[in-house]
Amino acid sequence: MNDTPPLPGSTPLSRGLTRRRLIAAGGAALLALPAFRSACAQAGASDVDVAIVGGGAAGIAAARALAAAGRSYVLLEAGEKLGGRARTDTAFGHVFDLGAPSFARGVETEGLAGAAMAAKLPLADLPSGRRLFIDGHEAREGGYDAFLATLGRARRDILAASDAGKDVACASVLTAPGDWSASVAALLGPLGVGRSLAELSTVDLALRAVPADDTTSPIGIGALLEALGAGLNVQTHAPVTLITNAGRLHMLSIAGQRTQIRARAVVLAVPAPVIASGALRFNPPLPPRLVNAFRAFPAGSIEQVAFLLPGNPLRLENDETVLPKVSGAADAPPPALLRARVNGTDLHVLSFGGAPAREIAQKGESAALRLSRAFLAAAFSPQAAAAVHEVVASRWSTDPLIRGAIATAQPGQGAQRRLFTEPVQGRIFLAGEYTALDSWGTLAGAWASGEVAAAKALRLVGGGPA
Numbered sequence: 254m255n256d257t258p259p260l261p262g263s264t265p266l267s268r269g270l271t272r273r274r275l276i277a278a279g280g281a282a283l284l285a286l287p288a289f290r291s292a293c294a295q296a297g298a299s300d301v302d303v304a305i306v307g308g309g310a311a312g313i314a315a316a317r318a319l320a321a322a323g324r325s326y327v328l329l330e331a332g333e334k335l336g337g338r339a340r341t342d343t344a345f346g347h348v349f350d351l352g353a354p355s356f357a358r359g360v361e362t363e364g365l366a367g368a369a370m371a372a373k374l375p376l377a378d379l380p381s382g383r384r385l386f387i388d389g390h391e392a393r394e395g396g397y398d399a400f401l402a403t404l405g406r407a408r409r410d411i412l413a414a415s416d417a418g419k420d421v422a423c424a425s426v427l428t429a430p431g432d433w434s435a436s437v438a439a440l441l442g443p444l445g446v447g448r449s450l451a452e453l454s455t456v457d458l459a460l461r462a463v464p465a466d467d468t469t470s471p472i473g474i475g476a477l478l479e480a481l482g483a484g485l486n487v488q489t490h491a492p493v494t495l496i497t498n499a500g501r502l503h504m505l506s507i508a509g510q511r512t513q514i515r516a517r518a519v520v521l522a523v524p525a526p527v528i529a530s531g532a533l534r535f536n537p538p539l540p541p542r543l544v545n546a547f548r549a550f551p552a553g554s555i556e557q558v559a560f561l562l563p564g565n566p567l568r569l570e571n572d573e574t575v576l577p578k579v580s581g582a583a584d585a586p587p588p589a590l591l592r593a594r595v596n597g598t599d600l601h602v603l604s605f606g607g608a609p610a611r612e613i614a615q616k617g618e619s620a621a622l623r624l625s626r627a628f629l630a631a632a633f634s635p636q637a638a639a640a641v642h643e644v645v646a647s648r649w650s651t652d653p654l655i656r657g658a659i660a661t662a663q664p665g666q667g668a669q670r671r672l673f674t675e676p677v678q679g680r681i682f683l684a685g686e687y688t689a690l691d692s693w694g695t696l697a698g699a700w701a702s703g704e705v706a707a708a709k710a711l712r713l714v715g716g717g718p719a
Contacts, residue, residue, distance in 0.1 A: 299512050299514050301326050301327050302325045302517050303315075303324060303325075303517065303520060303707070303714060304503070304505050304514050304516035304520070305326060305328045305329065305519075305520040306329050306505070306519065306520070306522060307329075307331075307684075308487065309336060309339065309478070309522060310336075311337075311684035311702050311703035312330070312337070312684070312703060313328070313478055313481055313485070313703065314684075314701070314702075314703030314704045315328075315520045315703035315704065315707040316328040316482070316485045316703075318703070318711075320485060324711065324714060326486060327487075327514060328482070328487045329493055330488065330489045330490075330491060331654050332654050333489055333490060334479060335487065336475040337352075337478075337524070338352040339475040340475040340647075341473025341474065341477075342473075344600065345560075345600060347598045348476070348596065349559050349595050349602060350473050350557070350602075351559075351647040352649070354474060355379055355474065356466050356468055356474070356697045357692075357695065358467055358468040359697060364704075366468060369477060374477055375471050375472060376469070376470055377469050377471055378468060379467050379574075380570060380574075381465075381467065384574070384576070385397060385400055385576055386577040386578065389632065392578070396433075396578075399432055399433050402431070403432075403436075404433075404440075407427055407434075410426045410427050411426060411427075411455050411458055414426040414459075415455045415456045415458075415459035419455060420454055420665050420668065421664050422452065423441070423442070423450040423453045424438070424451040426455060433578070435579040435580065435581030435588075436578055439579045439588040440590075442607070443554075443605075443609075443610070444588060444589070444604060444605075445606070446458075446553050446658070446661050447552070447554045447555040447607060447658040448553040449607055452661075452663065453662070454661070454664050454665065454667035455667065457666070459667075461691065461694065463691065463692045463695050466696075469572065474696065491507050491508075492507065492508045492654075494506050495533075495535070496533070496534075496535050498536065498537060498678045498680075501517065502517060503515070503518075505519070517713065518681075518710040519680060519681045519682070520703070520707060520710055521681055521684065522706070523685070524655055524656060524685060524687075525673075525685065525687040526655075526657045526660065527656055529550075530656060532653070539677065546672045550662050551663065552659065552661075553606065553660075554608075554614065554658055555606045555610050555649070556604070556610040556613040556621070557603070557604055557646065558602065558604075558625050558645070558646045560641045560645075561599045561600060562637065563640070564599070565594065566636070566637055566640065569591075569594060570594065571593070571597040572594065573592075575590070575593060576590055576591075577591070577631075577632030586624070586628045587605060587608070587628065588628075589605050589609075589632075609624050613646050614648045615650075615651065617646065618644055618645070622641070625644055626639075629641065659686065659687075660686070660693075660694075670687070670688075671690065676709065682709045682710055683702075684703045685699055688706075689701060
């Protein structure tokens, strides 16, 4: 069941929704190995039907679709392994995700879940209850009611502004502030997309009506994506530096390689902030309106911090998500989402967004430890904070291959997201979480965008085997 209270105008909230269910705002089956080898053999030369740039969820999905269609392709990843912003690591002897830890399953035979099931990769359901805490204790029934009412009003205000053509800052249209207003603002803004509501477009946020992330994998989402990329024609350590339009072909230059790759079509599946930074050049340059669109969608900041809490002192369930009430006071600790007891272990993960996340990315574990202790002391108890002595943190905002989290529109720029769905120079098709109109900022949306981009490329080069 979708436990995300939708924006007005989308599917109504189910009457069966319990008060503990809060929002989580914020494919082709694996081919037999011979079929993959056949497609890979065709792509061994410098000429391919489709070149895919970027080995995250979107790039992997696109490559699998092209392999299934029997076309020649190559998947070029600048880093050492596939997965993009979904990366599985080991901390304190436990597996956990430094990036996206979950996704919305949707129709089980389709999308990322369908690909994982066809490949017999393990999936696990997440608890449907998102718990609210106040002063170290779960909120009473009235607290859940008040939170959901405040959340519903905020979403109605944002949608009403969008419907009226007011593409302004989301924070400026919120009415009837309540006791849970700061928590709702944090959940929709920095904890959901990595930026405050004062920096977000009403039109862009109104477009986003996605189901809650309800699925994870015991092996980690990053490891899951790597497994789905096994057997594909992949080049790692292959940063593309220049894409040149040569008429009916595009030429791709790779750092450290003399031989260029010639492709009839390109699926560009690198993060939006990487394109906006100019790290990847185009000849001729990208159209000015597309360049302006990338600049109008700066990346948010979301960072993960992992630590141990032996003995379950917070008395939380495995893999459940907890949102402690946000104070709103200027001197209050930063808000965060807590994922408790990852895979039934003593490992816990905090998600920080906005300014605290940027501080973690810049200063590393020292800042992450200080912020985590401050959060735990305020949300639960000083004893919980004192139990944390060491942390492991992500630093996505300073990673040159990622450069941040979700790409979100500035006020006044929300309508420009549709530009990312259009072909570039006739043969370049954009893919990634930022190109999904109603599921932007999600792992499921990124995977679906790769499949869509591959379908467009196949229509251009021909859908049958080469």
